Amino acid sequence: MSTESDIREFLASRRARITPQQAGLPAYGGNRRVPGLRREEVALFAGVSIDYYVRLERGHLAGASEEVLDSLANALQLDEAERAHLYDLARAVAKRPARRSKRPRGPLPDSLLRVLESMTDSPAFIRNGRLDILAINRLGRALYAPLYADDAPRPVNMARYQFLHPGGGDFFPDQDAALNTTVSLLRTEAGRAPHDSALTGLIGELVTRSEEFRTAWAQHNVRLHHTGRKSFRHPDIGEITLDFDAMELPAQPGLTLTAYSAAPHTPAHDALQLLAAWAATQDADSRRAPTTEPT
Numbered sequence: 561m562s563t564e565s566d567i568r569e570f571l572a573s574r575r576a577r578i579t580p581q582q583a584g585l586p587a588y589g590g591n592r593r594v595p596g597l598r599r600e601e602v603a604l605f606a607g608v609s610i611d612y613y614v615r616l617e618r619g620h621l622a623g624a625s626e627e628v629l630d631s632l633a634n635a636l637q638l639d640e641a642e643r644a645h646l647y648d649l650a651r652a653v654a655k656r657p658a659r660r661s662k663r664p665r666g667p668l669p670d671s672l673l674r675v676l677e678s679m680t681d682s683p684a685f686i687r688n689g690r691l692d693i694l695a696i697n698r699l700g701r702a703l704y705a706p707l708y709a710d711d712a713p714r715p716v717n718m719a720r721y722q723f724l725h726p727g728g729g730d731f732f733p734d735q736d737a738a739l740n741t742t743v744s745l746l747r748t749e750a751g752r753a754p755h756d757s758a759l760t761g762l763i764g765e766l767v768t769r770s771e772e773f774r775t776a777w778a779q780h781n782v783r784l785h786h787t788g789r790k791s792f793r794h795p796d797i798g799e800i801t802l803d804f805d806a807m808e809l810p811a812q813p814g815l816t817l818t819a820y821s822a823a824p825h826t827p828a829h830d831a832l833q834l835l836a837a838w839a840a841t842q843d844a845d846s847r848r849a850p851t852t853e854p855t
Contacts (some may be wrong), residue, residue: 564618579596580592583598598615602635605631629753645747645782672693672695672809672811676695676697683832685818690717699835701839703820713725719741719743725768739773739776746763747781748782751782786806800832807819830837
């Protein structure tokens with residue numbers, strides 16, 4: 561799909577969700593032909609002509625100034641993630657440099673891997689915008705054990721596991737919220753990196769093979785994923801709910817370090833300790849397993 565089409569559907573979907581009451585318009589009798597705001601109403605709130613707004617909604621954001629984009633975001637009541645996505649789409653269609661600098665290629669620095677491994681009390685991993693897990697510490701691998709099972713898709717990718725693996729729906733107790741978050745993160749990354757062929761290929765695969773993904777993708781929702789709580793249904797220790805913090809890595813543009821934690825003396829902390837004990841048992845079993853020497 562072209563960037564112009566993404567712009568058109570994004571703006572139309574944001575316009576459709578705002579009721580006249582939410583926009584502060586007086587309620588008059590009669591039926592409205594659109595579920596949300598009319599184009600002329602958005603144009604009025606944004607302080608632009610109706611003809612110019614129609615042009616913007618058709619995907620022609622290339623010449624729009626920052627002032628126009630800000631006014632448009634205010635008129636459509638965009639949140640922080642949606643506002644950033646609008647700017648990313650404008651940059652993409654105008655072929656201006658993206659907000660992030662060039663993404664690194666090659667292996668992760670050893671120093672960064674040492675930092676990751678030093679986080680012994682917190683499950684943690686490093687991912688890219690496509691949700692590929694590039695590196696993960698011991699406790700993180702224990703938490704995400706289903707993604708590393710022999711029958712799981714490779715390379716390890718959270719979206720591909722959630723939507724294409726038979727066990728993907730069982731790993732998260734709140735499946736709908738988890739799936740919508742994943743799609744929103746991929747939609748956000750598609751705005752940031754519209755020319756990433758690997759991202760385009762992943763989205764094409766998911767759209768083709770998963771009706772759930774296809775339906776959620778069409779909603780054009782985006783989000784920032786910095787902090788919150790996430791629940792898992794681990795196959796060996798049961799349900800566990802942890803706090804998470806996701807931190808972008810300035811020295812590695814496009815990569816994010818995510819770490820999970822739990823406050824002391826809480827059920828989540830007890831569950832995390834249980835996970836650590838389970839991981840230690842798995843490591844011990846692995847060391848005791850017999851090896852076959854080549855003949």
